[in-house]
Amino acid sequence: MKQLLFTILLLAASSALRADDVAIVVAKDCPLEELSLADLRAIFRCEKVISPARSKWIVLLRPAASPEQGTVLKSLFKSTADDLAVYFRLGEFNGSIDPAPKTIPSAALERHIISGNKSAIGYMLVSEVTDDVKVLRIGGALPGTTNYPLKPRD
Amino acid sequence: MNPIPLFNRPAFSHAFFYSALLALLPVLGLGAEPTDPDLIRRLAARVEQLEQQVKELTGAPAGASAPAEEQAPVYPRVRLNGFADFNYHASNLPGSHAEFELGEFDLFLKAAISEHASFLAETVIASDNSNSWGLDVERILFEYKPSPFFNLAAGRYHTAIGYYNNAFHHGTWFQTAVGRPSFLAFEDEGGLLPVHNVGLTVNGEIPSGSLGLHYYAELGNGRAYVAPTSANNGVQNVIDGNDHKAVNLALTARPVGLPGWQLGTGFYLDRLSPEAQPQTNEGIWHNFLLFKDARWEFLAEFYAIAHRPAGGDATHSTLWFAQLARQFGPFRPYVRYTHTDVPADDAAFGLLEVTGQREGTAAGVRWDFASFAALKAQYDRVKSDTKPTMDDLTVQLALTF
Numbered sequence: 001m002k003q004l005l006f007t008i009l010l011l012a013a014s015s016a017l018r019a020d021d022v023a024i025v026v027a028k029d030c031p032l033e034e035l036s037l038a039d040l041r042a043i044f045r046c047e048k049v050i051s052p053a054r055s056k057w058i059v060l061l062r063p064a065a066s067p068e069q070g071t072v073l074k075s076l077f078k079s080t081a082d083d084l085a086v087y088f089r090l091g092e093f094n095g096s097i098d099p100a101p102k103t104i105p106s107a108a109l110e111r112h113i114i115s116g117n118k119s120a121i122g123y124m125l126v127s128e129v130t131d132d133v134k135v136l137r138i139g140g141a142l143p144g145t146t147n148y149p150l151k152p153r154d
Numbered sequence: 155m156n157p158i159p160l161f162n163r164p165a166f167s168h169a170f171f172y173s174a175l176l177a178l179l180p181v182l183g184l185g186a187e188p189t190d191p192d193l194i195r196r197l198a199a200r201v202e203q204l205e206q207q208v209k210e211l212t213g214a215p216a217g218a219s220a221p222a223e224e225q226a227p228v229y230p231r232v233r234l235n236g237f238a239d240f241n242y243h244a245s246n247l248p249g250s251h252a253e254f255e256l257g258e259f260d261l262f263l264k265a266a267i268s269e270h271a272s273f274l275a276e277t278v279i280a281s282d283n284s285n286s287w288g289l290d291v292e293r294i295l296f297e298y299k300p301s302p303f304f305n306l307a308a309g310r311y312h313t314a315i316g317y318y319n320n321a322f323h324h325g326t327w328f329q330t331a332v333g334r335p336s337f338l339a340f341e342d343e344g345g346l347l348p349v350h351n352v353g354l355t356v357n358g359e360i361p362s363g364s365l366g367l368h369y370y371a372e373l374g375n376g377r378a379y380v381a382p383t384s385a386n387n388g389v390q391n392v393i394d395g396n397d398h399k400a401v402n403l404a405l406t407a408r409p410v411g412l413p414g415w416q417l418g419t420g421f422y423l424d425r426l427s428p429e430a431q432p433q434t435n436e437g438i439w440h441n442f443l444l445f446k447d448a449r450w451e452f453l454a455e456f457y458a459i460a461h462r463p464a465g466g467d468a469t470h471s472t473l474w475f476a477q478l479a480r481q482f483g484p485f486r487p488y489v490r491y492t493h494t495d496v497p498a499d500d501a502a503f504g505l506l507e508v509t510g511q512r513e514g515t516a517a518g519v520r521w522d523f524a525s526f527a528a529l530k531a532q533y534d535r536v537k538s539d540t541k542p543t544m545d546d547l548t549v550q551l552a553l554t555f
Contacts, residue, residue: 036410038364038411038413039410041410042366042413048366048410049302050303050359050361078447078448079447080448083448083481085525086328090321090328092264093235093325094320094321094322094323095274096321
C-alpha cells in the first residue's frame, strides 16, 4: 500500500509539473513550428504584426488572474498586468496597436478561435492543450523540457 | 520495541488512501453532477456570457459553431474612452496666481465600420484663459487598413515627428509627466512644431525581419505660424496659406533583438506663409531614441529646423529633450531636460515670440494609486536669455475610463 500511494503521488506531482508549463499554440494548419523568445515577445506585444499567413496576427491573452497569465507576464512580457493593460491601451489610442489582443476567458474558447484561424496565436497550460491546436517550440524547446522558457516561477 | 511505521498502521493507511483519492477526484474529472438549481443557473449564465464573447470575437451569432473565419462580422463596432485631468498650479511669473485648473476632458471614439475601415475622433472640451469652455476636435480620421503594410488615413492627425507627438496625444494619463515638452506643446499653446496636420497619412510595416522597420508618409496643409494673439490657432483645418503641401517621411525601427528599444528618424518639408513675412521654406530633421521596459523609461528627441525666407538667409534652430523615469511599485519618479535654441531673426518662430535660448529642467513623481488614475507632482525651472527664470509647481490628477 505504501508503494502504491508513493507511486500515485509521484505520478501526480510529475504530471503537475509538466502541466504548469505554458504552451504557445497556433492552428494546426499554421506553417509555423518554432519561434525564438524574442520573436514571441514581439508578437505578443504587437510589435511584430505579420503572421506567416501574410495577415495580421490575432493575439489572444488569458485573464490576469489565471496561472498561465502569471507565467507569461513574468517570463514573456516581463511586466505587470496593469502595465501591460496601459501598454495596449496607449497603443490603441495612438494607433500603433490595432487591434489590441483579446482576453479569452477559457481554454476551450481559445482553442476554438485558434483552430479556425491560421493567424491566431495564444497560450494555455499544457494540461489544456488538445489535438485541435499545434504547440510551438520556443527557443528550440517544447513544454516540459528543461530549457523551455515559459515555466512558472516562484 | 520499534514503533509501527506510520504508513503501516492499518487505520492511517486506509484513511490516507481514501483522502488522497478524494483529493485526486477533481484532477481526474470525476465528481457528482451539479444538481443545485442555483449552480445550474450560474452555469447557464456563464455559458451565455461565453457565447456572447464568442459573438464579439468572431462577429458570429451567439451559439454558432462554425470557425471564426467563416463568420460575418457585425459593423459598426463603436468604442469610447475618456480622459480627464485636474490640476493645481503655482508659479513665480509676475502676475500669476496659485490656482486650481480644470484640465482637458478628452473623448476618444473609434468606430470600426467594415473589416478594413474605421473612423476615429478625439474631441477635447477644455476651459481657456478667459475661463470659457471651448470644444476642439483634435483628431478626426477616416482610416483604411487593408494590410499591415499599408494603412491609409485621411483627416486631421498627429504628425509623425519624433516619438512623443504621435505616441501621446491629449490624454495626460498616458504621459509620465504632467504635460508635453515645451516645444512640443500644441499649436495654440505656444508649441514650435507642426504637431497636428490635415491631409493624408500612410504608414505600415516594412518586411525587414528582426529590424522591425515601419514607415510613415504624410501629405498635409502644414502649420500656419501666427502671432499668439491671432484668432488662427495654427492648424490649417480648412484653409491653407498656399498651394504647397507639407510632406513628412519617417522611418522607425523596433529591433526584435533589442526588446524595449525603438528609434526613428525623418524629414518634414513645407513652405510657410507667415503673417506679414515672405514665404519661407521649412525643413525639420526629427530623430528619437526610446527605451521602455517594466522599470525604466528613457526617451530622447532631437530636432534640427531650417527656415529660409524667400530672398533671405536660412536660420537654423535646434530643439531637444531627454526624459528618464524609473518605476518603484506604484511610484514613478522622473526628470526631463528640454533645450531650445532659436535665432532671434527666425521668420516663423519670431512670430511666436519664442526666440533665444531656453533651458527647462523638470523633476516629478507619478503615483498610480489606481489602475486608471494617477496623481503627479512636478517642479519646473525654466531659464531663458530673454525672460526671467521661472519656477513652477504643478500637481495633477489624471484618469481614464
